[in-house]
Amino acid sequence: MNFLAWRDIRVNLMRFLLAAAGVGFLLTGCIGIIGLYRGIVHDALLTIDAIGADLWVVQGGRAGPFAEGSAVSATLDRRVEGIAGARHVRRFVQNNLQFRINGRVLRIAVTGLDFPKDRGEWLALSDGRMIQAARREVIADASLGLPLGDVLRLGRDEYRVVGITSGLVDMSGDGMLFATIPDAADIADTKPSEAVLLDRAQGLGPMADRPSRISAVILSVAPGADAAEVARQIAAWGDVGVLTADQEREVLVNSRLWRLRLQILFFAILLLTVTCVVISMTMYNSTVEKLHQIAMLKLIGARDSFILSMILQQALLIGVAAYVMAFGLAQLLFPYFPRHVELQPADLVMIFGGMLLACLLGSWFGIARALRVGAKEVLA
Amino acid sequence: MIAADELATWFAAQQEVVRLEHVSITYPAGDGGAVRALNDVCAALHAGEMVGIFGPSGCGKTTMLMAAGLLEPPTSGVVRFGAASAADFSTEGRIRDFRRRNIGFVFQKPNLIPYLTATENVALAMIVDGMPVIDASRRAVGLLEALDVAHRAENFPAQLSGGEQQRVAVARALANEPALVLADEPTAALDSRRGRQVMELLLGIAHDRKAAVAVVTHDPRSVDLFDRVLEMEDGRIVGERRPAMATGLA
Numbered sequence: 001m002n003f004l005a006w007r008d009i010r011v012n013l014m015r016f017l018l019a020a021a022g023v024g025f026l027l028t029g030c031i032g033i034i035g036l037y038r039g040i041v042h043d044a045l046l047t048i049d050a051i052g053a054d055l056w057v058v059q060g061g062r063a064g065p066f067a068e069g070s071a072v073s074a075t076l077d078r079r080v081e082g083i084a085g086a087r088h089v090r091r092f093v094q095n096n097l098q099f100r101i102n103g104r105v106l107r108i109a110v111t112g113l114d115f116p117k118d119r120g121e122w123l124a125l126s127d128g129r130m131i132q133a134a135r136r137e138v139i140a141d142a143s144l145g146l147p148l149g150d151v152l153r154l155g156r157d158e159y160r161v162v163g164i165t166s167g168l169v170d171m172s173g174d175g176m177l178f179a180t181i182p183d184a185a186d187i188a189d190t191k192p193s194e195a196v197l198l199d200r201a202q203g204l205g206p207m208a209d210r211p212s213r214i215s216a217v218i219l220s221v222a223p224g225a226d227a228a229e230v231a232r233q234i235a236a237w238g239d240v241g242v243l244t245a246d247q248e249r250e251v252l253v254n255s256r257l258w259r260l261r262l263q264i265l266f267f268a269i270l271l272l273t274v275t276c277v278v279i280s281m282t283m284y285n286s287t288v289e290k291l292h293q294i295a296m297l298k299l300i301g302a303r304d305s306f307i308l309s310m311i312l313q314q315a316l317l318i319g320v321a322a323y324v325m326a327f328g329l330a331q332l333l334f335p336y337f338p339r340h341v342e343l344q345p346a347d348l349v350m351i352f353g354g355m356l357l358a359c360l361l362g363s364w365f366g367i368a369r370a371l372r373v374g375a376k377e378v379l380a
Numbered sequence: 381m382i383a384a385d386e387l388a389t390w391f392a393a394q395q396e397v398v399r400l401e402h403v404s405i406t407y408p409a410g411d412g413g414a415v416r417a418l419n420d421v422c423a424a425l426h427a428g429e430m431v432g433i434f435g436p437s438g439c440g441k442t443t444m445l446m447a448a449g450l451l452e453p454p455t456s457g458v459v460r461f462g463a464a465s466a467a468d469f470s471t472e473g474r475i476r477d478f479r480r481r482n483i484g485f486v487f488q489k490p491n492l493i494p495y496l497t498a499t500e501n502v503a504l505a506m507i508v509d510g511m512p513v514i515d516a517s518r519r520a521v522g523l524l525e526a527l528d529v530a531h532r533a534e535n536f537p538a539q540l541s542g543g544e545q546q547r548v549a550v551a552r553a554l555a556n557e558p559a560l561v562l563a564d565e566p567t568a569a570l571d572s573r574r575g576r577q578v579m580e581l582l583l584g585i586a587h588d589r590k591a592a593v594a595v596v597t598h599d600p601r602s603v604d605l606f607d608r609v610l611e612m613e614d615g616r617i618v619g620e621r622r623p624a625m626a627t628g629l630a
Contacts, residue, residue: 011495301480
C-alpha cells in the first residue's frame, strides 16, 4: 500500500466514501441490469426446463409456442402417440390473461395440464397437492399471492387452489396458474353474453366458443429411441414443426430475447462508462488539488512510479470499496424487486473486472496530469 | 554514467560539492525575445560552509539555486557535481535519484503535505528512497528531536506555528543526509527571532554535518552567520565577500 495514498484517504475519508458511494450505486445498477437479464432468461426457460420434454410439436413454419404464436389441432396428440419411440405425449397450452381478483389486478400465465396424463407431477409443490379432478382445480404459483384453498372466479366459473408452486413465472414475470386443458381453454375463451348471442345469431353452434386448437404437443422419447428420427418422422407430415428442447431454448434466448440482450449490454456499457467518467473526475480533481504536493514529491526525488502508484491505488481502493458496497446492496435489495434478479458468479466477476478496468482508465487522466508537473513548480 | 551512490561517497571525500561553470539560463520572453536570468555565472559551494546569496528581486538568485539543484538545466555552461556534470544525468528519473540522495531543499513556504504529521512529512523523504516506513519514522523522530520540534511529531502542519513548520521542513531536507542544502528565502515568513533560529540551524548543518549550504535571502539581519556571501545583480555574480564585509550590505 502506497504510504501517501493511505494517509490521504485517512484524512479525506468523507471524500473517499462519497466517491465510493457514487461509483457503488452505479455498479449496483450495472449488477442489477445484468441480473435482471439473467432473471428474464431464467424465467423464460423455466417452463421448458421444468416440463422436461424432449420434443415440442408446434405449428408448421413457426418457432412456437414461446418465441412466437403457435396453434395446432387439439387432437394432434393422438397422431403423435402413433409414432414409434414417442412416449408421455401431452398437450400444452399457455395464455397470458388479466383478471381482477380480490380487488387486485393480476396478470396470470394460465398453463394447461393434459389431465389425467399430466397431473402436474413435474411441478415442485411447496404446499398442497397435484390436480385430482378433471375440472375446477388449479395449482397457483406463490408469486400470484393466492392462498391454498382459495376459490377464484376466472371467467364464468370458480376454481379452487389445491396446490402452490414457488418461483414459476413466465418470461414476462407473470405467475403461472396450472389448470386442466379444458379449464385453461374455458378461462382463456370466456366471452361476454352478448358475444355468445351474436355467434348464435350468425348460425354458429353452441360449441362455437369451444377451442379446437392448442399451443403445442410435447413428448418424451422412449429409452433407446432416436429423438432425431422421431422428430424427422413427425416433421415429415408437413403441417407441423418439431423443435427439440435445446432448440426451444436457443430460439428463446437468441431470437425472442436478443433485442433485450443487446439493450442490456448497451446499458451495462453505458453504466460502466459513467463509472469510468466518475472515477476519472474524482481522480483528476484529487490530483489537481495535489499538484503542488506532487511537485514537492518530485523535488525530494520521488520516482514517477511512487506518484503513479499513489493515484492508481486510490482509484482502485475507490473501485473495490464501491464494488463491496454494490454487492451488499444487491444482496439486500434485489430480492424485493418485482422481477427475479439473478446474480451469477461469472457476471459478478466480469463486472469486477470491468470496474478494475474503469479504475485504470479513470486514473489515467490524473496520472497523465501528475506526470506533467515539474519539480520546480514548488517555487510557483 | 556515474551512479548517485558513488557521487555521495565522492562528496564525503571532497571539499567542493557543486560548481557552476559559466552557467547561463535564458527564458523566452512574451514579446518573442529572450530574458537572460543567469549570465555566465561561475561559483562553487564547499562542504562545511554556509553561503549567502544576496541581491535585489529578479537578479537571478533563485534561478542560480535552481540550476545548482538540478531543477533548471543551463542554456549554456556546466553544473558539476564532482567528476560528473548535470548533463550526464540522461533522464529525469536519474536526476531525481541524484537529488533525492544528495540535495535537500528548504523554501520560504514549508511546503509540508497537509495530511501527513510532522514525523510522516520528514519520513516521506526517506520512504521515497525505499526505506521501510518504520525505520523512516524512527529516524524522522530523531531529526525532529535534533531540531527541537519533537514535541510536535504527531501534529499535522496546520497545528504547527510557522517556525515549527519551517523546522519540520528543514528536518525533511536533512532526511537523506544530503551533501548540498539549498534554501530559498527560508526566513521570509518568520519573525526576526524565529528567522535567526532557522539560520543558526542551517549554519549548524553546514558546520556540524559538513554539508554545503546555500541560502538565498533578502534579509540582512543574519548576514553575520554566513561564511561567504555572493552578491548578484542582473543575472551575474558581482561580488563575493566574507561575513564581516557583507555586513555592510545592509
